[in-house]
Amino acid sequence: MVVFACQRDSFQKEFSTTVVSCKPAVVKNDDSKIDVPCYEVICEDTILFPEGGGQPYDLGEMNGVPVLKVLRRGAEAVHYVEKPLEEGAPVKQVVDWKRRLDHMQQHSGQHLITAIADATLGYSTTSWWLGEDVSHIELDTNKLTQDEVDKLEASVNEKIREALPVYATVLKDGDPALDSSRTRGLPKDHIGEVRIITIAKVEANMCCGTHVSNLAELQAIKLLGFGKGKKGKTNLLFLVGGRVLSRLDKMYKRELELNLLLKNGPDSHTMLVDKLIKSNKAINKNLQNALKDCASLEITKFKALDPKPKFFHHCRKEAEMDYCNFFIREFNDPEVLLFLAIGEGAEGHVVLFGPPDLLQDVGPKVADILDGKGNGKGNRFQAKVKDLKALPKAVKICEAACHASAA
Structure with a gap:
């Protein structure tokens, strides 16, 4: 076994030695796994620890050239550096002390x-x-x-x-x-x-x-x-x-931020957050109930139309999937193509309900237009989408399909 300088004195931050060999090489980047062109350098000795014993390799510099990685190969420590170093020339190694x-x-x-x-x-x-x-x-x-x-x-x-x-x-x-x-x-x-x-x-x-x-x-x-x-x-x-x-330090800074948000000290954080969670759940439940009442009014207005259209589009950004299920149960008209959309911002969900043959045609098209993935069975098709901004285009596709079906 060769005992390197880094093992003889792990507190040594700088070290002078000699370059034994230097040749072109490639080394994999640990994050991207992409091969990086570099140079493989072996020195007479090293204070840069090569990976081993469960410990990662050191980083640092050799004559100011960044060291990308250090690996052990038998009795040698192989340094992978960004630029070539002259064989036989003296070299000053500097270890990244914070990492070491x-x-x-x-x-x-x-x-x-x-x-x-x-x-x-x-x-x-x-x-x-x-x-x-x-x-x-x-x-x-x-x-x-x-x-x-x-x-x-x-x-x-x-x-x-x-x-x-x-x-x-x-x-x-x-x-x-x-x-x-x-x-x-x-x-x-x-x-x-x-x-x-x-x-x-x-x-x-x-x-x-x-x-x-x-x-x-x-x-x-x-x-x-x-x-x-x-x-x-x-x-x-x-x-x-x-x-x-x-x-x-991170926890303390986070505690100070919570003190300002919750307007109380850390001993009260758990109690206050629990109170906020319960309050939010109650508010959300009331909101969903109110939305369902609104949905019932929308459905009543639609069913009162004469003649009754073959297509109905409805969007509620604040709603959840339970709202769509409620809407479909209350609507309960498989002869009409129902188009529901929910979600905040660009992302959300769409649900189509209506004639199975029509859904097989327009469902995948709507999912594609809205940059989403969906599936359907029988009278229902639903998809998780990433581009609700394209909703008007998807609605036009459904309207056109309904007109064509009625012709």
């Missing part, structure tokens, strides 16, 4: 949570994920309780307050000390020495990642909750260090 510190905190925090969960609850960690916003560990149990989570959170934060040292050692393959170290197995291409991360008085764990040097540097750990994982497993979500402060 965040990864160190989450990774060391994961080691601590894993160790304490195993020691106090008897739940081993089968995998973990360092996400961009929230990380999680997968525990080998489907019986985790909130009480256990609360006790685990208290225990890991107690260890942080003890300010226990964290340090790395490198052991030769076959060293008896490896028998007492925790691991889920080494990579298939691993050869040579093994790196151990030790949290004093807590655990020793085989790991290639970058870590803090003292648990005090984790600041705090917040366990956010848990949910069902793979078969028989549970995912435990967590934040460490800077992510705890960042989440608290």
